[in-house]
Amino acid sequence: MATRQLALPARRRAPDTSGARRGHRARRREAAAGWLFTAPAVVALIVFLVVPIIMAAWVSVSDWSGIGSPFSAGVHAVGTANYAALLTQPGLPQQDLGMSIRDNLYYVLLVVPLQTALALLLAVVVSRKALRGRGFFRTAFYFPSVTSSVAVSMIFLFLFADSGVVNGALGFLGVHGPQWFTDPNGLLHMIARGAGIRPPAVLTGHGLLGLSWWDWLAGPSVAMVTLIILAIWTTSGTFMLLFLPALYNISEEVEEAAIVDGAGPWTRFRRITLPLIRPALFLVLTLGLIGTWQVFDQVFLITQGNPAGTTLTPAYLAYQVSFGSQQWGQGAAIAFILFGIIVIFTVLQRLVLRERGSVTQARGRGM
Numbered sequence: 001m002a003t004r005q006l007a008l009p010a011r012r013r014a015p016d017t018s019g020a021r022r023g024h025r026a027r028r029r030e031a032a033a034g035w036l037f038t039a040p041a042v043v044a045l046i047v048f049l050v051v052p053i054i055m056a057a058w059v060s061v062s063d064w065s066g067i068g069s070p071f072s073a074g075v076h077a078v079g080t081a082n083y084a085a086l087l088t089q090p091g092l093p094q095q096d097l098g099m100s101i102r103d104n105l106y107y108v109l110l111v112v113p114l115q116t117a118l119a120l121l122l123a124v125v126v127s128r129k130a131l132r133g134r135g136f137f138r139t140a141f142y143f144p145s146v147t148s149s150v151a152v153s154m155i156f157l158f159l160f161a162d163s164g165v166v167n168g169a170l171g172f173l174g175v176h177g178p179q180w181f182t183d184p185n186g187l188l189h190m191i192a193r194g195a196g197i198r199p200p201a202v203l204t205g206h207g208l209l210g211l212s213w214w215d216w217l218a219g220p221s222v223a224m225v226t227l228i229i230l231a232i233w234t235t236s237g238t239f240m241l242l243f244l245p246a247l248y249n250i251s252e253e254v255e256e257a258a259i260v261d262g263a264g265p266w267t268r269f270r271r272i273t274l275p276l277i278r279p280a281l282f283l284v285l286t287l288g289l290i291g292t293w294q295v296f297d298q299v300f301l302i303t304q305g306n307p308a309g310t311t312l313t314p315a316y317l318a319y320q321v322s323f324g325s326q327q328w329g330q331g332a333a334i335a336f337i338l339f340g341i342i343v344i345f346t347v348l349q350r351l352v353l354r355e356r357g358s359v360t361q362a363r364g365r366g367m
Contacts, residue, residue, distance in 0.1 A: 060332035066322075082329040086337065090210060093321075093330060098209030100312040101341070104293060106220040107228060107313070108345075112288045115232045119239035119284065124269075126240070127247045138244075142237035152234060153301040157181075160226045178222045184308035186218030187225070221310035227298050235291070239284045246280035247273070282353055289349060293342050314338040 055070055063078050064070040086097045126137050144152065159165045160180040167177030185193075192199075203214040220228065250273065258268045274281070296315040299305060305312035305320065314334055322331030 056332045056335060059328055060336055062329055064328050066326055066328045078329065082333040083337070085330060086333055087209070093327075095210030096309065096312065096317055096321075097314070097334065097337070098207075098211040099309045100314045100317040101209065102211060102216055102218070103220070103224060103309075103311060104295070104313045107224060107231075107295065108289065108292045110220065110228050111231045111235075111292045112285065114228075115236050115239060115288055116281070116284050118232060118236040120243050120281075122236060122240040123243035123247055124273075127244060138240075141240055144234045144236075145238040147234070149234075149297050150301060152230065153298055156226060156230050157302060180226050181223050181303060182307050183222050184310045186221055186310070188217055188219030191219075218310075221307065223303055223307055223311050227295070227302065227311060230298055230302075231292065231295070235288070239288065242284055242287075243277065243280055246277035250276050278353070282350070285349060285353070286346060289345055290342055293338065293345070314341070 059070050060082055061077055061079060062070060062075050064075045068074070085091065085093045087094065122141050125131065126134050126141070128134075131137070161167070162177075162179055162182075166180075170177040199214040203217070204212050207213050207215065254272055254276075255268060258272055263271065294315050295313050296319065299311055299313055299316045300319070303311040305316055315338065318331045318334040318338070321327045321334060
């Protein structure tokens with residue numbers, strides 16, 4: 001009788017994991033090298049950004065007097081008292097904050113669109129191949145951005161003085177120039193007064209942050225107009241350089257195809273150029289929005305918030321309250337309120353641009 005031989009299963013070879021282990025060790029070495037190279041920047045970021053933010057946050061909810069360490073035993077927490085004095089309790093601190101936000105709001109609403117439009121116009125002009133001396137014009141347009149803010153501010157003080165160049169030129173044209181740095185009236189109030197319009201009671205009896213609605217509708221003062229002109233003149237060249245790479249990346253074939261289809265210059269700009277430079281446009285608007293809400297040096301050098309607080313900004317008010325009035329808690333609270341305003345406006349701007357982009361794409365698909 002034949003015996004049945006049972007076939008023994010072949011021994012399975014263990015998978016070779018040495019390659020995986022080597023790859024894992026290599027990734028760990030790369031990660032360690034990456035952290036080693038970035039460690040100085042991370043440490044500097046923590047020391048000069050994160051730690052000061054934490055200290056300022058503590059100062060905004062404490063009664064620190066500016067002497068000694070804010071974390072010493074003599075400093076006590078006061079909760080939201082500093083914020084309440086600025087936002088909810090009627091008084092001079094609340095009124096100053098309201099004036100600063102109003103003045104800065106008009107500054108933002110005028111500077112951001114005007115500087116963006118001018119920067120885009122300059123970029124379109126200097127990007128044309130038919131323009132001779134493009135390098136010279138790029139340098140000339142960018143030069144105000146690298147000039148000392150102190151020097152530029154002194155020049156504007158001279159230009160807009162009561163007997164300065166601007167009023168002299170207006171007088172030559174038969175126009176009596178205003179007192180640029182001493183007239184506290186807002187432009188909208190001046191226009192309403194010239195038209196014989198009196199404020200209704202509903203606008204004078206109610207308001208926000210210590211100001212009536214009529215005060216909120218005052219418009220920028222002529223002193224603020226000088227700061228607006230200064231900001232547009234000094235920043236348009238910088239933003240022009242941000243638009244230039246986006247314009248250079250537009251393919252010539254696209255422009256030529258649009259010309260063949262009969263599209264005019266304005267149609268090509270609106271239908272081709274603007275959609276293709278939308279990332280650069282968003283960057284310019286974001287940087288402009290953040291920069292205009294943080295304006296400080298021009299106010300400090302030219303007006304110090306005068307006349308009558310019509311050029312006051314939250315950034316300068318935080319400095320004035322902290323170093324002038326020694327109210328360090330309120331000064332830090334103003335800084336964090338300004339931070340919240342910047343975040344809100346940046347998010348709103350992003351939503352608006354995204355909505356416009358989606359509408360444009362939907363229309364394109366519908367066509």
